[in-house]
Amino acid sequence: MIQEELQILLVEDNPKDVTLTLHALREENLANAVQVARDGEEALDFLFCRGEFAGRSFDRPPELVLLDLKLPKVNGLEVLRAVKGDPRTRAIPVVVLTSSREERDLAESYRLGVNAYIQKPVEFDAFRQAVKQLGLFWLVVNEPPPPSSFRP
């Protein structure tokens, strides 16, 4: 299942969470093609091929975005709104992976078109299990969107 190209954009400001998440993904050999964005702005730059990612192309979108909600600069919901509000990025599957399961976060995420919402369990085993499952599902089980779905 190892592929050279980018498979996951992990949007996460906390390096400890990055470490733990990557650890979980690595166990399933899913961590090789992970790009980490440390705040919402960086995530948007990456997804919309601008700033330091100006050389990227919309033709090669990530297969999955794992999005934390509480982020510096631009928060996760705003990133979600931008991604789902633009025809060039709308088809990218976005999974919210966050500490909270506050109702308003859940409601707003689904309203904006999130593909899944996962609360990070406190227990590491449960967390690892969740990451493993969602990685397997979105990257292996799920049929990714065809290139035509990214055209306006």
Next chain:
Amino acid sequence: MIWAQQKTIVVGFVVAVSLLVGVGVISYRNTAQFIAASQSVTHTRQILLELERTLAGITDAETGQRGYLVTGVETYLEPYHRGVTDTFQAMQRVRELTAGNPLQQKRVAAFDLLARKRLAILDEGLQLRREKGFEVARQLVLSGQGKAEMDAIRALIAEMTAEETRLLEERSRNLRAGTRTAIGLFVVGTVLAVGVLSFVFFLLSREITEHRRAEAALRRQASLFDQTYDAILIWGLPGPISFWNRGAERLYGIPREEAVGRVPRELLQTTTRDGMETILQDLERDGKWEGELEHSTRDGRRIIVDSRMVLVRDPQGNHVLEANRDITDRKRADEEIRELNANLERRVAQRTTELEAANKELEAFTYSVSHDLRAPLRHVDGFSKLLVEKQQAELSPEAQEYVATIRESVLQMGTLIDDLLHLARVGRKQLDVQATGLNSLVEEVMADLKRANPDRLIEWKVETLPFVECDHALMKQVFVNLLSNAVKFTRPRNPAIIEVGATDQDGARAVFVRDNGVGFSMRYVNKLFGVFQRLHRTEDFEGTGVGLATVQRIIHKHGGRVWAEAELDMGATFYFTLGSSDDPATEKRTGSGGNT
């Protein structure tokens, strides 16, 4: 009616006065005639007197002449001369007095002629005596010369006297006739005038009586007006106050004698929201006005009155009847209530704002807690786990035990945070009320608990529960907490018996959950529903002390009540009601409360 009567009186007076004036005029004219007649009588008598004097003058002259003729003494000539002079003087006066009567003038002229002739004869006799002596003169006298003239004179005078006497009689007759007419007219006029005056007097006295009666009635009405508590005043439009009852005296502290004659708006310093002009316009147009006025009393107090004015139309000038009632106290009370209400609203608004701010703060707090407090726990657990996995070989069993304890504490902390957040969420959440069958909720929870505790032997006894208006999710949470407690605290029992049912409690339907578990001492029952309050040791029964606090909060949000009865080691029963939303009418059996 009164007007017609007044006209009659005036006409009567005019008639009476005219009659009296007429009588006066007639009397005056009659008197003047009488005076004129009297004067003409005197005039006639004077003429007669003068005529007699003329005759007497001639007679005197004759007598004197005879004396001289007989004696020849000159002194006898003196009466003769006087008689001649008197005769002519008298004749002259007769001529003057009868100037208006041509017939008499003619007679006077004839008399004059005869008199001169007679006197000439007398003078001739005198001449003869003086020149020829006594005998010649005697012969002359004896010859009777002059006797014829004398007789003619006497006849003439008699004629004139008769004429004057006739005239006198005629005038007297005229005068008598005039006087009779005058007296007649006078009597008739006076009688008529007296009659008319009597009639007028009758009318007047009747009117005065009526007037008095009306005044008495007015006074009676006025005294009736004095009985009322309201202030009643009458004022001209425009014009001064003409009536002021006792109520007005009481209300304004102004006695009647001071008020009457004053203009109300000056006396009472009237102010009104409508403006005086509007009130006057309304009165002219509708004949009435109602509203509130502000007045000053004598001691300078400002009072508010409920005023009703009625326009009384009168040809003599319109009046306004005004009745005022003091509503100052009522208005003040209203004002106070309004102010209190406004204050209350302000305070409510302020408190609401404060509460909203506090709520928002709490929300921000819980949001932050839910995001940030769990992350470190996750990290602790995650890295502890990684440590054990990577370094298992190097870690002593004791160290591994420590790490296990660390991870246990972390999980406990995580549960605590979740429970607390849940409790906070229950507090903030708006109730989403709908009719809910409690049996179906209990069934769902029961199924979950059976799955989670496959190795426990539990006897479930679920009775028919009512349908209630409640928030489905929150009510499910109540059963989750109560039933999982029951499962937890019956762990030492085999079999565990858990009952769910409904009972009447103080007229309300109460749902209960009963178990045969370890129970608790009623000494600590007041701590039961407090946050973080636990009646058992953690090593015996795990828990955070938040579950029952959450139950209580949910029940209270539904307007209900929750309480418990227990005995140590003899099980516990938890009851709750749902306040007024309880509806026994919808109670019906839904599904079986199956035993297992």
